[in-house]
Amino acid sequence: xxxxxxxxRHTAAGARMVPFAGWQMPLxxxxxxxxHHAVRERAGLFDVSHMRVADFxxxxxxALRTLFAFDIARLTPGQAQYGCLLNERGGIVxxxxxxxxxxxxxxxxxxxxxxxxxxxxxxxxxxxSGWSLRDDVAILALQGPxxxxxxxGLLGREVDxxxxxxxxxxxxxxxxxxxxxxxxxxxxxxxxxxxxxxAGGLWQRAVAAGAVxxxxxxxxxxxxxxxxxxxxxxxxxxxLPAQVRLGWTVDLDDPARDFVGRQALETVTPITHxxxxxxxxxxxxxxGQHVRFADGAEGRIxxxxxSPVLSQSIALAQVxxxxxxxxxxxxxxxxxxxxxxxxxxxxRAPRAPAPMSA
Amino acid sequence: xxxxxxxxxxxxxxxxxRQDEDGAVTVGITDHxxxxxxxxxxxxxxxxxAQVAAADPCATxxxxxxxxxIYAPLAGEVVEVNExxxxxxxxxxxxxxxxxxxxxxxxxxTAELERLLDxxxxxxxxxx
Numbered sequence: 001x002x003x004x005x006x007x008x009r010h011t012a013a014g015a016r017m018v019p020f021a022g023w024q025m026p027l028x029x030x031x032x033x034x035x036h037h038a039v040r041e042r043a044g045l046f047d048v049s050h051m052r053v054a055d056f057x058x059x060x061x062x063a064l065r066t067l068f069a070f071d072i073a074r075l076t077p078g079q080a081q082y083g084c085l086l087n088e089r090g091g092i093v094x095x096x097x098x099x100x101x102x103x104x105x106x107x108x109x110x111x112x113x114x115x116x117x118x119x120x121x122x123x124x125x126x127x128x129s130g131w132s133l134r135d136d137v138a139i140l141a142l143q144g145p146x147x148x149x150x151x152x153g154l155l156g157r158e159v160d161x162x163x164x165x166x167x168x169x170x171x172x173x174x175x176x177x178x179x180x181x182x183x184x185x186x187x188x189x190x191x192x193x194x195x196x197x198x199a200g201g202l203w204q205r206a207v208a209a210g211a212v213x214x215x216x217x218x219x220x221x222x223x224x225x226x227x228x229x230x231x232x233x234x235x236x237x238x239x240l241p242a243q244v245r246l247g248w249t250v251d252l253d254d255p256a257r258d259f260v261g262r263q264a265l266e267t268v269t270p271i272t273h274x275x276x277x278x279x280x281x282x283x284x285x286x287x288g289q290h291v292r293f294a295d296g297a298e299g300r301i302x303x304x305x306x307s308p309v310l311s312q313s314i315a316l317a318q319v320x321x322x323x324x325x326x327x328x329x330x331x332x333x334x335x336x337x338x339x340x341x342x343x344x345x346x347x348r349a350p351r352a353p354a355p356m357s358a
Numbered sequence: 359x360x361x362x363x364x365x366x367x368x369x370x371x372x373x374x375x376r377q378d379e380d381g382a383v384t385v386g387i388t389d390h391x392x393x394x395x396x397x398x399x400x401x402x403x404x405x406x407x408a409q410v411a412a413a414d415p416c417a418t419x420x421x422x423x424x425x426x427x428i429y430a431p432l433a434g435e436v437v438e439v440n441e442x443x444x445x446x447x448x449x450x451x452x453x454x455x456x457x458x459x460x461x462x463x464x465x466x467x468t469a470e471l472e473r474l475l476d477x478x479x480x481x482x483x484x485x486x
Binding site: 016027028031032033217221282283284286305306308313332 | 396400425444448451
């Protein structure tokens with residue numbers, strides 16, 4: 001079981017450590033609900049050093065244009081792009097964030113659960129040199145409405161004009177830090193990639209500045225409220241981007257750009273799609289539970305849980321395109337009414353999601 | 359280390375039971391159980407008047423993490439449920455042996471209580 005550079009900080013803070021994708025990670029530091037609310041109302045601090053970081057030289061740009069389903073040629077230095085690495089069948093190998101770092105090249109952050117699979121794809125599809133896997137860095141995510149203020153204090157400079165989905169470098173003790181105004185919570189925030197040896201110091205300073213340590217438990221309920229997919233739950237290699245509301249990340253504009261999976265996407269039409277569900281009765285929806293509609297269509301929940309902000313159970317489900325009419329979910333042996341909605345469930349400030357018309 | 363009051367009896371499935379002065383038995387989940395479950399967000403209570411057998415699943419605790427069945431530690435009739443958990447399920451975390459009690463049973467046979475574990479026995483069962 002692998003440990004991140006912040007392992008000692010977590011145990012010292014009383015974290016409940018759990019195995020996750022081969023890593024020992026903090027589930028929570030006492031109360032997952034408190035950590036969730038801290039991120040929605042103030043600022044939370046996550047250790048996400050288990051994620052896969054890879055760097056690519058600028059010379060690999062042509063190869064990256066055919067590797068990913070989005071087109072890196074559209075990006076200017078500093079921009080970040082969320083999107084997918086597909087297989088030849090158009091299925092999602094992983095979802096990831098790519099940063100254009102100017103002359104430093106490109107940096108990609110992908111999931112922990114797919115570390116080996118993604119590295120395998122890089123090795124199979126890219127030239128032998130010009131890229132590297134970065135197992136010597138740590139990643140901290142500072143998220144929440146107070147994140148910008150804390151960040152400005154930590155960096156000693158203003159961050160007001162720093163736009164969402166852009167990144168900047170910051171001098172460190174050795175290799176510069178890379179900071180993205182990105183995240184996985186639906187809140188404003190930053191993801192900081194820095195040398196493993198400097199992670200403990202930054203963690204300590206961020207906590208001293210008011211950031212609340214938050215574990216994987218809160219990370220999951222926050223991303224679910226924000227309607228963000230979880231790889232391995234909501235999608236896998238048999239899932240096409242359009243089936244999980246990620247069609248917008250696929251760029252088909254340049255007909256000459258023959259990226260991996262393109263031919264499949266242009267010939268296969270999915271017959272299921274993703275919707276959000278809000279339970280209309282007491283109880284909690286969980287992944288794997290069945291969904292049925294008045295017209296007889298049946299689907300399945302891919303992620304479900306409790307929304308601390310709405311105080312209701314919410315879920316993402318994969319349902320047939322034809323699904324129509326009143327919806328019910330089988331929760332522990334009983335069919336309970338649910339409302340079909342368009343995610344996100346919570347957008348920055350708490351508000352009820354709009355009913356899905358289609 | 360989680361608390362285990364010596365005055366209570368325990369089931370291996372992490373419920374506690376306490377006989378009250380009126381003869382009924384109050385049932386809840388242990389401090390160890392609430393800690394393992396994480397924040398409780400919903401409790402499905404049994405129905406007052408229901409007859410339950412020992413080890414019957416008769417309530418459900420849903421936490422942020424998962425759903426868990428709560429088993430009757432002994433046979434009897436459900437005579438009262440903790441309605442306050444409807445609005446405040448967090449009481450299970452905050453006070454598992456007090457305000458976080460789940461239901462009360464009128465036992466068919468009080469002697470069954472003696473077959474449950476004492477605090478030491480429960481502590482030992484956690485080490486298995």
